[in-house]
Amino acid sequence: MTQYASRCLSIVAISLLLAACQSAPQQVTNLPTDDLVAALSQLEQSIDRGQLSSAESQLAALQPRAAGDTRLESLQRRLADAYMQQGQSALQRGDLDTASTALAQARSLMPQAPALTTGLDSAISQARSAKQSAAQAAAAKAQAEAAAKEAAARAEQAKQLRLAAERQAAAVQATALPNAPSEPKPHLIDPAAATSVVPLPMLDSQDNEALRQLLDRVAADVVQFDCAVRVQVRQAKDYPWVASLLSARVKRLQPGYALRLVQDLKPDAAPRLLLSPTR
Structure with missing residues (x-):
């Protein structure tokens, strides 16, 4: 009988202890933040702010630590897209050098998907061709204008020579003596x-x-x-x-x-x- 009572008391004590644990308020402790998550968040913020050069450096630092991490691959794609947008904006302003640099950065970030940059590459090539054609047309126009000026100068020189010859002839005729014998005059x-x-x-x-x-x-x-x-x-x-x-x-x-x-x-x-x- 005594042994039975002891077992009952033990069960009651354990039950009371479990109830106390469940009802007691849990203490929240500050757990250490995952530094990889923090680094990925910082990289995302740099991309959102348009700090692409800084974001690229952060990406390079994370790649050895998070190779194959889908979160890093997604952010790498976002960074490539941001460079593509930067290239499009530069192309619209006529800044072909900046557009080409942005295109090269996007390609280096997504070498396995070259088709993604084809449109911007083609647009830059067309813009360069148009710029070169305009420069050639301007050079041809300048050359034609120079030739026209030279021709006009030669015509003016010929006119002045003709007028000088006419003045000389008139002066010779005016100084001739009225009664002098006629002699051939050059x-x-x-x-x-x-x-x-x-x-x-x-x-x-x-x-x-x-x-x-x-x-x-x-x-x-x-x-x-x-x-x-x-x-x-x-x-x-x-x-x-x-x-x-x-x-x-x-x-x-x-x-x-x-x-x-x-x-x-x-x-x-x-x-x-x-x-x-x-x-």
């Missing part, structure tokens, strides 16, 4: 010189009207002073044109005159006539 040459040079800048500027007016005076000097003519031109095709114009004017002044013409081809020299009088 238009462009120096009869005392062995050879006189007459520039032909209008050949380069293709000013045919100025060329015709100049050859009118050349023809007069050729007939009056019996000049041999050397035609110095840059291109062979220019010689027949000059020779034809000069011959027509000489025949008009003196139909039976035997014009002496020599071609002198010098591509690097300015066009000109060399007149050598024999009278």
Whole structure:
């Protein structure tokens, strides 16, 4: 009987102890935070804030510790997407260098999925091609404008030479004595010189009207002073044109005159006539 009572008391004591444990308030203790979870959270925050360079450094530090962790792989994909967005924004601003750098960063983060970056890569290539075409067009325009300015300068030079020759002719005519015997007066040459040079800048500027007016005076000097003519031109095709114009004017002044013409081809020299009088 005593043994039975002892067992009953033991059971009651154990029951009371369990009840006390269940009803007693549990004490909450500060457990240590998982440093990997904290590091992943910090990486996520860096991505959300757009601190991509810092996030990439954090990712590199976590990869040896969390290789194969799906959370890290997800954040790596998010970082790649953030670089892609950065590249798109730079492309819209026309900043192709920044867009290319962002594209390269995204590719390095997702090398196993190259198709993800194909669209941005194609857009950058098209933008570079368009930029290069625009630069080439601008260079061609500048070259054309420079050529036009040079042609205008040559035309102006020819005009000034023509006006100077006309003024010289007018001055010679004004100083002639009224009763002096008529003597042949040169238009462009120096009869005392062995050879006189007459520039032909209008050949380069293709000013045919100025060329015709100049050859009118050349023809007069050729007939009056019996000049041999050397035609110095840059291109062979220019010689027949000059020779034809000069011959027509000489025949008009003196139909039976035997014009002496020599071609002198010098591509690097300015066009000109060399007149050598024999009278």
